Every structure is written in C-alpha cells, then in structure tokens.
Amino acid sequence: MRQRHPNSLYLLFFTEMWERFGFYCMEAVFVYYMKVSQYEFLRENYSRIYGVYLAGVYFAPFVGGLLAEWRLGYFLSIIIGGASMALGYGLLSLEPAVCFAVGLACIIVGNGLFKPNISTMVGKLYPPGDARIDSAFTIFYMGINVGALFAPIVAGVTANLVKRHTTWDERYGYLLVFAIAAVGMIIGEIIFLATRSRIRLHQVEEVPADARLSPRDSVADDQFQRRRNIALLIFFGINIVFWMAFKQRANSMAIWIKERTDLVPPTWLHDCLSFLRIDDLMLDKSGQIAPALFLTLNPLFVIILSPLLVLFWGGLRTIGINVSTPAKLVLGFVLLACSYLLMWKVAEGVPAGQRASSLVIVYFYLLLTTSELCLSPMGLSLVSKLASSSTRAVWMGLFMVSISIGGYLAGEIYQYYKDLKFEDFFRTVMYASLGALVLMMAAYPVIAAALRPPKPNG
Numbered sequence: 171m172r173q174r175h176p177n178s179l180y181l182l183f184f185t186e187m188w189e190r191f192g193f194y195c196m197e198a199v200f201v202y203y204m205k206v207s208q209y210e211f212l213r214e215n216y217s218r219i220y221g222v223y224l225a226g227v228y229f230a231p232f233v234g235g236l237l238a239e240w241r242l243g244y245f246l247s248i249i250i251g252g253a254s255m256a257l258g259y260g261l262l263s264l265e266p267a268v269c270f271a272v273g274l275a276c277i278i279v280g281n282g283l284f285k286p287n288i289s290t291m292v293g294k295l296y297p298p299g300d301a302r303i304d305s306a307f308t309i310f311y312m313g314i315n316v317g318a319l320f321a322p323i324v325a326g327v328t329a330n331l332v333k334r335h336t337t338w339d340e341r342y343g344y345l346l347v348f349a350i351a352a353v354g355m356i357i358g359e360i361i362f363l364a365t366r367s368r369i370r371l372h373q374v375e376e377v378p379a380d381a382r383l384s385p386r387d388s389v390a391d392d393q394f395q396r397r398r399n400i401a402l403l404i405f406f407g408i409n410i411v412f413w414m415a416f417k418q419r420a421n422s423m424a425i426w427i428k429e430r431t432d433l434v435p436p437t438w439l440h441d442c443l444s445f446l447r448i449d450d451l452m453l454d455k456s457g458q459i460a461p462a463l464f465l466t467l468n469p470l471f472v473i474i475l476s477p478l479l480v481l482f483w484g485g486l487r488t489i490g491i492n493v494s495t496p497a498k499l500v501l502g503f504v505l506l507a508c509s510y511l512l513m514w515k516v517a518e519g520v521p522a523g524q525r526a527s528s529l530v531i532v533y534f535y536l537l538l539t540t541s542e543l544c545l546s547p548m549g550l551s552l553v554s555k556l557a558s559s560s561t562r563a564v565w566m567g568l569f570m571v572s573i574s575i576g577g578y579l580a581g582e583i584y585q586y587y588k589d590l591k592f593e594d595f596f597r598t599v600m601y602a603s604l605g606a607l608v609l610m611m612a613a614y615p616v617i618a619a620a621l622r623p624p625k626p627n628g
Contacts, residue, residue: 178295178369179306183313185365186288188358189252190317191324193281194469195351196259197420198325198462202428203344209267217588220421221581223274228413228574230282235290235567237283239560244287245366251283252359259352263345273348286566291369293554293562299623304495304551305480311547312476315469317354322465324350327451330460334450394624398556401620402565404613405499405552406572411606412545413576414583415506415599416538419468422584423513423534424461426592430517432525433458464531471539479543495548495555496610496617502544503607509537510600517593556620 200223204216212219238247258276261269292310296303325347332343427433434457435443443449454460486493512534520526549569557565587595 175302175306175309176295179292179309181361181365181369182288182292182295183310185248185358185362186310187313187317188354188361189255189284189288190314191321192255192259192317192351192354192358194318194321194465195325195347195354196262196277198322198465199329199344199347201421201424202329202462203341203348206339206341206344208265208341212270215585217421217581217585219581221578221585223278224417224577224580225574226274226278227281228285228570228577230278231286231570232282232564232567232574234282234284235286235564235570238287238290239564242283244291247283247287248362249359251280251285251287252355252362254280255284256280256352256355256359259348259355263348263352265341265345286570289550290562290566293550293566294559298559303554304483304548307547307550307554308476308480308543311543311550312473315472315476318469319466319473321351321354321469322462325465326460326462329462330451330454334455391624395558398620399565401613401617402553402556402568404616405549406568408503408606408609408613409545409549409569409572410576410579411602412503412506412541413573414579415510415576415603416542417577417580418584418599419535419538420465421580422588422592422595423531424465425588426513426517427464427531428461430520430525430592431461431464431528431531433461433528435459459528464528464535467532467535468539468542471535472543475540475543494618495552495621496614498544498548499552499617500607500610500614502541502548503603503610505537505541505544507600507603507607509534509541510596510603512537514593514596514600517591517596552617 201216201220204212204219207213234247234251238244242250254276258273258278258280261273261276264273289310292306293303296306328347328350329340329343332338332346333340336342435453440449440453440457443452452459452463483493512530516526516530550566553565553569554562583598584595587598
C-alpha cells in the first residue's frame with residue numbers, strides 16, 4: 171500500500187510558493203529595469219550585475235546552512251531570512267543607488283538563510299531510505315513553480331498597466347513590481363509563522379551505546395560516507411554548467427524575446443484575450459505581448475509536467491523498470507543541449523531585421539523545463555540521500571554554491587557575448603551542455619555506486 175506524504179510537506183509547499191513568487195517577480199523585470207535605469211553603470215553592466223547577484227543569492231545558502239545547523243536552527247533561519255528578503259525587495263522599489271545596493275545585499279542574505287533550510291526540512295520529513303523522497307522533492311519543486319508561474323504574470327500586467335494608464339517613465343512600473351515582490355514574501359512569512367507548530371520533522375534515533383559500531387565498522391562507515399561525499403562533489407561540479415545555461419532565461423533569453431521574437435499575438439489569442447476582457451492587461455499599447463509574460467512558460471510546464479513525470483517514473487517502477495537518479499541526471503543534460511541546439515539553429519536561420527516566431531520560445535521552454543525536472547529536484551534528492559543527517563544542511567548549501575557559480579557564469583558569458591550574434595552565443599552554450607553531458611555519463615557509475623547501501627561486515 172502506497173504511503174501518503176505528511177501534511178508538513180504541503181505546509182512547506184505553500185510557504186515556498188509565496189517566497190518564490192516574490193523572488194521571481196523581482197527576477198522577471200530585473201534585467202529590463204537595469205537596461206532603462208537612470209544610472210549608466212547599471213545600463214552598461216546589466217548582465218554582469220545579474221550574474222554577480224545570482225552568485226551571491228545562491229552562495230549565501232552555504233553559510234545559511236551552517237548557521238542553521240550550528241546556531242539558529244531551521245525555523246528561526248527561515249523566519250529571519252524571509253524578513254530580510256522582504257526588506258530587500260522593498261528597498262529596490264525606492265530606486266536610489268544606495269537602496270539598490272543594500273536591497274540586493276538583503277535579498278542575498280535572506281535567501282541564504284531561507285532557501286537551504288526549507289529544502290533540508292523537506293528531506294527531514296522522511297526517515298532515511300524512504301522511497302517517497304524523490305516524489306516529495308518533485309512535489310515541493312512544483313510548489314516553487316506555482317509561485318514562479320504567477321510572478322511574471324503579475325510583473326508583466328503591472329508594467330503594462332503603468333505604461334497604459336500613467337505618464338510615468340517605464341522604469342517606475344518595474345519599481346512597483348519590486349514592491350509587489352515584498353508583499354509576496356510577507357505572505358509567505360505569515361503562512362510559515364502560522365503553521366510552524368504543525369510541521370513535524372523526522373528525528374534520527376541515537377544508536378545505543380552497547381550497539382555502536384566497532385572501530386573496524388566505524389572506519390568502513392567513514393570510508394563509505396567519504397565516497398558518497400566525493401560523488402556529491404563530482405555532481406556539483408557538473409551541475410554548474412546546467413545552471414549557467416538555465417539562468418540565461420531571465421538574461422540573454424529575455425533580451426532575445428524582447429528584441430528578436432515576434433510579440434504580436436496570433437489572431438485566435440488576441441480574440442480570446444479580448445473576449446475575456448484582459449487584453450488591456452496582457453498587451454501593451456502597440457498590441458504586443460509583454461516580454462516578461464514569456465517567463466510564465468517555464469513554471470507552467472513544470473506544473474504540467476511534474477505530476478506526469480511522477481506518474482511516469484512510478485509507472486515504470488510498477489513494471490520492473492527503475493530509472494535511477496543518475497540516469498535522470500544524464501537525460502537532463504541531453505534535453506538541455508537540445509534546447510540550445512534549437513535556439514542556435516533558429517537564431518542562425520532568422521534574417522537580420524526579422525523576428526522569430528513566438529512558438530520557438532514555447533518549444534525551447536518545453537525542452538529546458540523537462541531537463542530542469544530531470545536535474546534540479548533530482549539534485550535535491552541526491553543530497554538528501556547521500557549526505558549524512560548531521561551535515562545535510564551544509565551539503566544542501568554546497569549544492570546552492572554550484573548554482574551560485576553557474577549563475578555568475580551566466581552573467582559573465584553573456585556580458586562577453588552580448589555585442590556578438592545570438593547564434594554564436596547559443597552555439598557556445600550548446601557545446602558547454604554537451605561537454606557536461608559527457609562528464610555526467612562518466613560520473614554515472616560513481617554516483618550509482620554511492621547510492622547503493624553499504625555492505626555489512628560479516
């Protein structure tokens with residue numbers, strides 16, 4: 171009989187959903203805001219600043235994980251982190267350069283305390299070896315993307331309304347989006363504070379003194395855990411490339427959508443929006459789709475595909491085909507390379523001065539999202555399976571460090587290529603993805619061996 175997931179999973183689901191709403195509201199317009207900022211430094215260095223911001227926002231969880239394990243605990247870390255992020259979004263909405271800098275610092279610190287610890291709490295809802303952990307992280311990941319789905323819709327609609335019904339400069343619409351992000355984070359904080367007493371973490375039982383391992387067994391156990399740690403470090407190194415490519419979605423891909431994609435909606439979509447009387451919300455003054463709205467495709471596909479993948483993997487298990495976590499990681503890199511192969515060929519085939527069909531973005535996000543679902547939740551699950559219970563938050567933080575480095579490279583690589591042709595850039599990202607695929611295939615046996623339980627000493 172299949173066991174149900176604990177209710178605590180869904181409480182964390184809704185907390186994370188609202189936190190991600192705020193995070194992705196800000197991200198949806200971050201590059202667009204810097205490109206029209208009153209400060210020349212932001213306009214000239216938007217991609218590099220975006221990369222540095224990503225590096226900070228994903229590196230901080232390493233420190234946040236340590237603080238939670240050694241001093242603050244999971245609950246207090248999440249509360250302080252959420253408050254810091256809300257403050258940061260609020261400061262961004264005030265625009266002066268000092269508010270921009272301090273606001274980004276608050277978001278980085280807040281994310282460092284919030285992100286690794288709520289993910290670690292998901293893993294600690296289950297006893298070691300529980301078969302539900304993979305599906306739990308996929309469900310949790312879907313919660314992330316429910317918030318991420320509504321965030322760009324709200325961001326795009328807000329920016330449209332400001333341009334349509336006010337005489338304000340374009341950047342003021344983006345500043346208002348930052349304020350809305352702060353409200354979303356506050357809602358997430360309220361949910362967590364109201365339900366924290368109902369969240370039950372699995373407690374690992376202490377081994378009785380008379381049943382502790384012998385020195386020989388202890389050495390063997392340490393060696394086994396060391397091999398698991400090495401497997402995690404290998405995966406983290408390869409994971410950097412995935413996030414370098416994935417984080418282009420709000421950077422180079424956002425610029426491609428705004429400058430090289432046909433934003434005029436097809437007739438059927440325009441008629442549908444008019445019938446629903448939301449065309450004023452979704453379309454700008456020239457009748458084009460707000461570029462920020464395309465960011466909804468990634469979380470929309472996550473929400474659609476997540477339960478389908480859970481059922482698909484589960485269905486395969488029922489007929490005796492168990493697709494291992496390393497195999498899912500390999501598949502993820504195959505799909506990642508395919509997504510940028512598509513963009514390379516489209517960019518190469520569109521004549522100068524013309525725009526590509528918006529359907530290309532749909533296909534791109536379908537491939538990219540499927541690769542994400544094979545990599546990101548499986549990466550969280552891998553940490554939960556391989557890290558020892560006493561250091562799990564630290565390893566979750568190191569997982570975030572790999573995303574941090576990937577995010578930094580996402581900004582730097584496009585800062586270098588932004589004055590060159592898009593096809594050159596997309597081809598470079600595709601080659602990097604293929605390189606990561608080869609490394610992931612080479613690492614497959616190492617990770618698979620680490621996932622197997624240790625052999626008992628006889």
